[in-house]
Amino acid sequence: MITAWQALEKGIVTGCIILAILFVMGMNLIIKAAAEKVEARRRHRSHGDYSSREARSRRSSRCLFRAKRFPSIVNNPIKCLGKWFDANLxxxxxxxxxxxxxxxxxxxxxxxxxxxxxxxxxxxxxxxxxxxxxxxxxxxxxxxxxxxxxxxxxxxxxxxAVPPSFTSRRERGGKWSESNAVEAAEIRLSHQDIVGTTCVGRQGLGTSHVLRWGTSDKAGKRKMVQDDIRKMEEEIRKAKVVEMGAQGAWTRWGTTDRRLSWSDIWRMEPCRIQFLLRSVYDLLPSPTNLHRWGLTETPDCPLCNRPGNLAHVLSGCNVVLTRGRYKWRHDKVLKELANILERERIKKRKPATSCTFINFVRGREGGHTSSTVHQGVSLTAHRTGR
Structure with missing residues (x-):
């Protein structure tokens, strides 16, 4: 069985590599033959008669294939549709x-x-x-x-300026297979449909929208599989990090997660990015780390003679606290805010215009339409009916 015939008027079949090569070779032969013929006529225009020049031109075109005028694919690969073709195939x-x-x-x-x-x-x-x-x-x-x-x-x-110890790869027993990961994600999502929606804490019914694997379309299933695989990979990485004592200490912090986007990296200097990453994973040259790396003899802080770990250096040294080093940066920020507020406070402003008030009357009493300006309920309260 072969494919059905296709009516092609112009061009070549898209995706056929052999046909593209034949097309390029054929056009190359035609262009080279025409160029040789024109060059022969120009060269012999002033010599001999027309019949001799025509005979020479015909002989040159017949010998075109026997002469070594066309580059071979062995020496000169052919580039077609962005791909190079050589003799090795x-x-x-x-x-x-x-x-x-x-x-x-x-x-x-x-x-x-x-x-x-x-x-x-x-x-x-x-x-x-x-x-x-x-x-x-x-x-x-x-x-x-x-x-x-x-x-x-x-x-x-x-x-x-990322530390060399950072890596996005994790060691496994074998190679990671995309097909196996997709199949496992589909099984988990199907099982989640069977289990149904579970209540977390004081969450009530209908407070969250849950996507169902069975009722989702093709695009929705693709997104669900990608999210599930990303979630599982993140859980495996966190399980690996928890096993590390120093580099995994950030998993026990009670802070919110922070994700660095490309715009954040673009606004930050490389030294700030390096300090942020090293401080999260406890890779800064603190006295404890320097002693662990074999660069110093004692892991104690030189100011208070206590263990100089990361938390102690950044916010736990009593000597630095009494000298005001920790709050110096915060005081600078508060001083700038105080100066701005003080300038706004002493700035001269125009006095506010007096508000127009009206008198309220009882429902059975006759009222008058004239309004007076005095202390009372404002016009806004009357319009709202309160």
Whole structure:
């Protein structure tokens, strides 16, 4: 069985690689033959008669295929529809070309004398779109993609001043499978439909909107699967972090979660980002960490001779507290606010205009329409009927 015939008047079949190669080769032959014929006529325009020139032109066009005038695909690969084709008929050379493009692009961005966040911006909007297109065309293995990811992550960490101990990867017994993760998410969502909506705390019926797996459309199911996989990955990461004593201490904090968006990173300086990340994961050079890393002999605070951990350095040293170092920054902010309020207080303003009041009468008594200005209930209260 073959596919049905398709009526094509112009162009080539979209997606057929062989047909695209044949089309390029055919057009190349026609253009080369015409160019050779025109060049032969120009060269022999002033010599001999017309018949000899015509004969020479015909012989040159017949010998065109026997002569070595066309570049071979072995020496000169052909680029068609954004993809390179060579004599190997595989993507090994293209993958090596992609790896070289990644190294050259990152090296060129790294040499620019700009702050790190500008380099990250150049990578996101300049180099990354050029790398995404070859990854769509060529059959790149996961190992190669992970190697490219490690190379890119190395430069981004340096540009954004992220500590080298930070990583987004977690160790597993085997490779992560997308199909298995999607299948497990679908099973969990189907089981959630069977369990139904559960009440949490004092939450009443109908206070929250719950999406059902059975009644959702295709787009809704796709979003539910993505959210469930992201939730499970986050739970696995938190379970791994809880096992760490120092770096996982932030899980026991009673504060709200904070997510750094690209706009937040863009407004912050690299030193502030580095301090924020290191303080959350207890990687600052405190006396305790310096002693743990083998750089000092004692883990005590040099001011009060107590264990100088992160909490002690930031807000727990009594000597620093009595000297006013902790509240110096807050006092500066409050002083600025006080100055602004004082300037607004002493600013001269126009006196407020007097309000117009009316008299209320009983329902059975006759009233008059004239209004008087005196102390009483305001006109606004009369309009509201209160």
């Amino acid at each position: 595989n993507d090994s050379n293209n993958i090596r070309r992609l790896q070289g493009q990644v190294k050259e692009g990152l090296g060129a961005i790294d040499k620019i004398r700009l702050p790190g966040k500008f380099k990250a911006l150049l990578f996101q909007y300049g180099l990354l779109p050029r790398l995404t297109w070859p990854l769509i065309f060529y059959e790149v293995t996961k190992t190669t993609v992970k190697a490219l990811e490690r190379t890119i992550s190395k430069f981004l960490r340096r540009w954004l």
